[in-house]
Amino acid sequence: MxxxxxxxxxxxxxxxxxxxxxxxxxxxxxxxxxxxxxxxxxxxxxxxxxxxxxxxxxxxxxxxxxxxxxxxxxxxxxxxxxxxxxxxxxxxxxxxxxxxxxxxxxxxxxxxxxxxxxxxxxxxxxxxxxxxxxxxxxxxxxxxxxxxxxxxxxxxxxxxxxxxxxxxxxxxxxxxxxxxxxxxxxxxxxxxxxxxxxxxxxxxxxxxxxxxxxxxxxxGTVKDANLRVQIVEQRSHFDQSPFEFRKNYTESQEKLTEKITQARAILKEVNLDYNYRIKISQICSDLDVDGLRGDIVTNRASKALAAFENRREVTPEDIYRVIPLCLRHRLRKDPLETIDSGDKVKEAFRKVFGF
Missing domain, CATH: 3.40.50.300 (P-loop containing nucleotide triphosphate hydrolases)
Structure with a gap:
């Protein structure tokens, strides 16, 4: 080591x-x-x-x-x-x-x-x-x-x-x-x-x-002026003194690494309720998603998110956070249309889950 x-x-x-x-x-x-x-x-x-x-x-x-x-x-x-x-x-x-x-x-x-x-x-x-x-x-x-x-x-x-x-x-x-x-x-x-x-x-x-x-x-590009200034200042500090800048984040980096390691360790223990799996597949069906890759990825991603937050049970909120990331690029669309921002997916989620 x-x-x-x-x-x-x-x-x-x-x-x-x-x-x-x-x-x-x-x-x-x-x-x-x-x-x-x-x-x-x-x-x-x-x-x-x-x-x-x-x-x-x-x-x-x-x-x-x-x-x-x-x-x-x-x-x-x-x-x-x-x-x-x-x-x-x-x-x-x-x-x-x-x-x-x-x-x-x-x-x-x-x-x-x-x-x-x-x-x-x-x-x-x-x-x-x-x-x-x-x-x-x-x-x-x-x-x-x-x-x-x-x-x-x-x-x-x-x-x-x-x-x-x-x-x-x-x-x-x-x-x-x-x-x-x-x-x-x-x-x-x-x-x-x-x-x-x-x-x-x-x-x-x-x-x-x-x-x-x-x-x-x-x-997208950050629109908030205060955030833009913060990002520019951080980058400037890093470019001027990268090692000193990194030292300021040693503790937060180590904590995040530990969190990832713990999540990987408990991932197999995370449970996704059968009823939620049915609803995920219903959303994919309603959105005319081709194949089953969308269902599989959404199941995996929601379980990974629960593990990341040190939980053994997936909640509807977990699914809501990940499902746009898992499905937006799988939707059928007009050739001239860009990839959906996720609004269609969220709308379908709310309809199926009754949010």
Whole structure:
């Protein structure tokens, strides 16, 4: 653990990150990100908003709060030593041979996928010459390997090359990445929380990719003059003296990390009443939401919110807070219409729940 902590400290010294608890406003975006850390199976977050509204800053601030996981040492895929579904084929083979695996504790990784990334950089490459001459599957892992069991962040995701979008879709759907070159095929686990951000003025996402995101957060420029001044002053203080600024938020950051860790621990104990599940599905039906992904994500998100607030029972208020985030991007709409702000979803909620 000491080695891990030293590494984190070195990274912090070289690249100080704006503290998550120092971010003013944008509660919808912050809630969606936190709920996905508590339950990665929610399926990620798409954040759409104006330029300069702190989308990238907020996502990268999440790094400090990410909990630790156990992984096989020196494995480029962050293989889970206890879960075959998140384990590379090589590690599975070693287990079958009863080899003892060295296990390390490390922080969940956040991987940035740059816009100009090539397919080889994202998926990884196979050294054909080495494979042919030495008879081994020489594989150079890419970003998807590094993101396994972590977070894959794509800024300006709506500008991403269509081919790379398809690659992300395949991996997000199957949880595996397969690279094929000259008749040689290599697969590895690629289970990640997909977080994307973008500006709606630069184009909407393809419906296939939009549907893959569990939640959709919309953010706008803060209108309140006092809040704007507070945000500008905070950013100025951070830029002038980042380490001193971060020290002021050490306690609040630690408390939030503890809260997330506790929520992850009790998540399995949280109960969502059957009657509430019926009502959630009724809302999805009334809104003509295609498929069942909306029902599943709303169930998971409401349970994650209850766990975050240290409760074992989901309330209608929990559902009300998360359901716009889970359904607004799944509504059928006119091609010229932008994504609904959530008013339609809230209206349907009130009708079904009788609020």
């Amino acid at each position: 000491s080695t891990t902590n030293n590494t984190v400290n070195l990274l912090e010294q070289s690249r100080p990150v704006f503290p998550f608890t120092a971010i003013v406003g944008q509660e919808e975006m912050k809630l969606a990100l936190l709920l996905n850390v508590i339950d990665p199976k929610i399926g990620g977050v798409m954040i759409m908003g104006d330029r300069g509204t702190g989308k990238s800053t907020t996502v990268r601030a999440l790094v400090d709060l990410l909990p630790t996981i156990q992984a096989v040492a020196n494995d480029p895929f962050n293989s889970d030593p206890f879960d075959p579904e998140s384990m590379s084929p090589e590690i599975q083979e070693r287990l079958e041979k009863n080899e003892k695996l060295e296990i390390v504790t490390k922080k969940i990784a956040m991987v940035d996928l740059p816009l100009g990334a090539t397919e080889d950089r994202v998926c990884g490459t196979i050294d054909i010459e080495k494979a042919l001459t030495e008879g081994v599957k020489a594989f150079e892992p890419g970003l998807l390997a590094k993101a396994n069991r972590g977070i894959l962040y794509v800024d300006e995701v709506n500008l991403l090359d269509d081919h790379l979008v398809d690659v992300l879709l395949d991996s997000a759907a199957s949880g595996w990445n397969t690279v094929e070159r000259e008749g040689i095929s290599i697969s590895h686990p690629a289970r990640f929380i997909l977080v994307g951000s973008g500006n709606p003025e630069e184009g909407e996402l393809r419906p296939q990719l939009l549907d893959r995101f569990g939640m959709h957060a919309q953010i």
